[in-house]
Structures are given as C-alpha cells and as structure tokens.
Amino acid sequence: MENIFNKKLEDLQTYFLSIGQKKYKALQIYDWLYKKRVFAFAKMTNLKKDLILKLEEDFNIDLIEIVKVQKDKDTSKYLFKLSDNNYIESVVMFHDYGVSVCVSSQVGCNMGCAFCESGRLKKVRDLQTYEMVEQILLIEEDLKQRISSVVIMGIGEPFDNYDNVLNFIKIINHDKGIAIGARHITISTCGIIPKIQKLMTEPLQVNLAISLHAPNNELRSKLMKINKVYDIEALFKTLKEYIKKTNRRITIEYVTLKGVNDSKACALELAGLLKGMNAYVNLIPYNETNNIGFKKSDKKTILAFYDTLKKNKINVTIRREFGSNIDAACGQLRSKEVER
Ligand code: SAH
Numbered sequence: 129m130e131n132i133f134n135k136k137l138e139d140l141q142t143y144f145l146s147i148g149q150k151k152y153k154a155l156q157i158y159d160w161l162y163k164k165r166v167f168a169f170a171k172m173t174n175l176k177k178d179l180i181l182k183l184e185e186d187f188n189i190d191l192i193e194i195v196k197v198q199k200d201k202d203t204s205k206y207l208f209k210l211s212d213n214n215y216i217e218s219v220v221m222f223h224d225y226g227v228s229v230c231v232s233s234q235v236g237c238n239m240g241c242a243f244c245e246s247g248r249l250k251k252v253r254d255l256q257t258y259e260m261v262e263q264i265l266l267i268e269e270d271l272k273q274r275i276s277s278v279v280i281m282g283i284g285e286p287f288d289n290y291d292n293v294l295n296f297i298k299i300i301n302h303d304k305g306i307a308i309g310a311r312h313i314t315i316s317t318c319g320i321i322p323k324i325q326k327l328m329t330e331p332l333q334v335n336l337a338i339s340l341h342a343p344n345n346e347l348r349s350k351l352m353k354i355n356k357v358y359d360i361e362a363l364f365k366t367l368k369e370y371i372k373k374t375n376r377r378i379t380i381e382y383v384t385l386k387g388v389n390d391s392k393a394c395a396l397e398l399a400g401l402l403k404g405m406n407a408y409v410n411l412i413p414y415n416e417t418n419n420i421g422f423k424k425s426d427k428k429t430i431l432a433f434y435d436t437l438k439k440n441k442i443n444v445t446i447r448r449e450f451g452s453n454i455d456a457a458c459g460q461l462r463s464k465e466v467e468r
Contacts, residue, residue, distance in 0.1 A: 132161065132187040133258035133265075136298050137305065147182065157183075158304045165269065167191065192216075192262045194270065206267060210235070210259060214252055218263045218282055226276030231263045233293050234284025239318050240353045241339075243385060243414065243422045246283040254289040260296040264306055277312035281337070286315050287323035297334060310334045316381065321358045321366045328373045337379035337410070338367065342389050343397035351389070364401065371406045378405075383412045384425040384433060395433045399440035408443035 135143070140154035156174060160166045169175065169183045195215075196207040204220040216232040235252040237244070268275055278300060280286045286293040297313055300306040310333040317324065318339045327336065342348035348355040367378060380402065384390045402409070411434060414424040425433075430446060437444040 129186065129188050131256065131258035132157070132183075132189050133261040133299070134256060134295070135187075136295060137302055143186075149179070153179070155304060158302075161189075162305050162307075165265070191266065192259055194266055197270070204271075206263070206270075208263065208266070216255065216259070216263075216283055218267060220267055220271070220275075227271065227273055228277040228279060229264060229267055229275050230279045230282045231260055232282030232284050233260065233280055233286040233289050237284050238288065239285045241318065241341075242351050243341075243383065243420060245417045245419065248419060251284070251288075254292060255284070257292045257295040257299065260292070261299055261306075264300055264308075268306075275306075275308065277314075278308055279314045279316065279337075281314070281316040285318055285320070287317045287320040290323050290326065294330065294332075297332065301332070301334075314379070318352055318354045319358050319363045320354070321362060324366050324370055328370050333376070335376070335379065336370065337381050338363070339381045339383075340398075341381070341383050341385075343394050343401055347389060347394075351385075360401070367407070368405065376406075378407045380407050380409045381412055382409055383414050384430050385414055386423040386425045386429070388422065390425040390429050390433055392432065392436055395436035396440070399437055399442050402442050403440075408445065409437055411444060411446045413447065 137154055137158055140157055141151045144151055144153045153175075157172070160172045166172060167189045169180045169187075169189070172180065175183070190211060192211070193209045194206055195209045198205045198207075202222045204222075206218045206220070208216050208218070210216065214235045216235055218232060219230040221228045221230070232255065234254050236249045237246040238251040264275055264278065280293060293315065297310075297315075298305075300308045301310050301313060314335040314337050315327070316337040316339060324336070327334075339352070340348070341351055342355075343360075345355060345359050345361075348360060370376075371378060380398075382389070382398070398409070411430060413430065414422060416422070416424055434444055434446055
C-alpha cells in the first residue's frame with residue numbers, strides 16, 4: 129500500500145482512470161490533502177462510501193512524526209521520526225520576506241564530505257517522496273503559517289535520490305499542490321554531473337546550488353570525495369552548459385574553513401574559475417561540530433575573502449549565521465539522537 133503523498137496529480141489521474149473513475153477525482157483528493165489539509169479519506173465528504181473504501185485499500189495517509197522542535201530567535205529545527213524508526217531533520221528559517229525550510233532528502237549521506245556531520249553516519253536509505261512532502265506539510269501545520277521557499281540542503285545528496293526529489297518538487301510546486309513557486313525552490317548538490325545534465329532537460333525553473341568549497345582539485349578532493357569522480361574541470365564544463373541551456377544563474381556555495389580554504393590565494397583562484405559566468409557565490413560560515421576538527425574562519429578573514437571576490441567582479445553574499453545554537457548544521461540533531 130502506497131502513501132498518497134507519493135503521488136503527483138497526473139499519477140492520481142491515471143489511477144482513477146484505471147479504476148473506472150473520472151479523472152477529476154484526482155483534483156478533489158488534491159484539494160482535500162493540500163488545500164483543506166484533511167488527512168483521512170473517511171473525512172472527504174464529497175466522495176462516495178465505496179470509493180473511500182477503495183482508496184483506503186490502495187493508499188495510506190500515514191504521517192511521519194515530529195519528535196522534537198528546538199526553537200531559536202530566527203530558526204526552528206524539527207526532528208522527525210520515520211515509520212521505520214529512522215530520524216531526519218528539517219530547519220526552518222524566518223526571514224523578513226518569508227519562511228524557508230531546509231529539507232532532508234536521505235537518511236544519512238554517502239558523499240562523505242570531510243567537514244559534514246551528515247556524511248559521518250553514512251546513508252541508511254533514500255527518502256521516499258511522501259517523507260519530503262510531509263516535512264513541509266507538518267511544519268506548516270505546526271507553524272500555522274505558509275512556507276514561502278524550500279531548499280533541499282538538509283541531510284542527504286538530493287541527486288543521489290533524483291527521481292523522488294524531482295517528484296517531491298513537482299508536487300510542492302503544483303498549483304493544486306502546495307504551490308511553492310519553482311523559483312523559490314533550490315536543489316543543492318555536491319556536483320553529480322549526470323544529474324545536473326538531467327535537470328537541464330526538466331521543464332522546471334528551480335534554482336541550482338553547487339557545493340564547491342574549494343577552487344582547485346587538490347584541495348577539493350581532500351574535502352569532498354566526489355571530486356575524485358567529477359573534478360572541477362568537468363563540473364564547470366557542465367555548469368556552463370547548464371547556464372547556457374537554462375539561462376539561469378547558479379549559486380556556488382563555499383563553506384569557509386579556518387586555514388583550509390579561506391586564504392586570499394583561494395579567493396583569487398575562485399574568482400578566476402567564475403570569471404564571466406552567470407553565477408554568484410554564497411559564503412557560508414562553518415557550523416562547528418564536536419565530532420569533526422574543522423574550525424570556522426574568523427569574521428575578518430571571511431570579509432577579506434568577500435572583498436577579494438568583489439574586487440574581481442564576482443557576485444558574492446555572506447550567509448547570515450543561522451541556528452548554530454540549536455545544532456542547525458546538517459545532521460547534527462540527527463546524529464545526537466542516533467548516538468544517544
Ligand atoms: N549534499 C548536498 C546538500 C546537503 S549539504 C550538497 O552537498 O550540497 C548542504 C550544504 O551544507 C552543503 O553546501 C554542505 O557542504 C554544507 N555543510 C555541511 N556541513 C556544514 C557545516 N557544518 N557548516 C556549514 N555548512 C555545512
């Protein structure tokens with residue numbers, strides 16, 4: 129029996145046709161689930177009894193469970209328990225322009241980036257579509273507030289779970305679903321080239337963010353294992369194709385690690401890489417974790433890095449520091465729960 133939140137509107141339309149019902153029933157179900165937020169077939173009052181029974185036979189509406197919420201001034205962190213007792217987390221950030229949510233795409237992660245807490249525990253499994261959709265639904269229910277943007281930057285590598293992540297995006301983006309505009313949805317990847325190429329062919333205006341974190345192969349391979357498979361030259365060749373094909377600006381994420389990748393030489397090398405590209409750099413202050421030795425760069429060093437990029441005409445922003453008091457770095461809350 130499948131969870132109903134796995135289903136795109138078109139999938140439900142196909143389903144209803146296959147059981148000899150009219151296509152528009154799919155819209156009725158979507159309306160109950162996503163507009164009225166009614167999570168039981170028996171309460172969907174415009175459906176006939178026998179159809180309710182049939183739906184209950186074919187689908188469940190099981191919900192993942194919020195087990196902990198840690199609140200800070202401008203961030204909240206949700207720990208969810210899945211039906212197989214695995215844990216994932218989402219981080220909510222309150223901006224003056226709205227509320228954004230950072231969702232997880234896998235239980236753990238196999239990318240093994242040296243500085244990242246999520247990768248320390250390895251991937252247990254991919255999330256199914258419904259487990260991502262429900263992160264959004266349950267947070268909206270809890271906050272009694274609409275979410276305005278979604279970043280797929282929580283635990284996991286979204287491109288290692290491509291089909292479910294794309295399904296998730298199509299559901300939350302759909303007018304009749306949660307209706308979050310594609311331009312308000314960002315996928316962040318460590319750089320899995322074949323999936324970047326695949327994303328180019330999708331008729332979806334979502335944003336792409338690349339976790340670069342180093343301007344040369346020697347350093348990047350030390351920090352990110354994926355660089356040994358898809359190196360910087362190959363990655364940038366693909367990114368240039370992506371920009372040309374989609375006409376969209378990409379984001380380059382760069383976590384500044386003290387004494388590792390935050391020198392002026394690194395900034396100059398990064399500027400060289402990005403010269404003339406429709407891209408902007410988001411400098412991310414590192415969230416230190418107890419289990420990993422990297423330290424965050426000093427404010428002064430980050431500002432100098434920023435200045436060097438600016439002077440070289442590279443668009444750059446420094447990410448506001450969110451939630452370091454509440455273990456908001458990817459995977460920190462989950463690993464505490466798992467290792468207790
Ligand atoms: N796997 C995807 C998405 C999840 S990680 C990716 O690599 O992009 C989301 C972002 O958080 C990545 O840029 C990642 O490198 C960064 N990150 C991981 N641990 C961090 C930490 N402790 N502090 C700050 N950023 C971190």
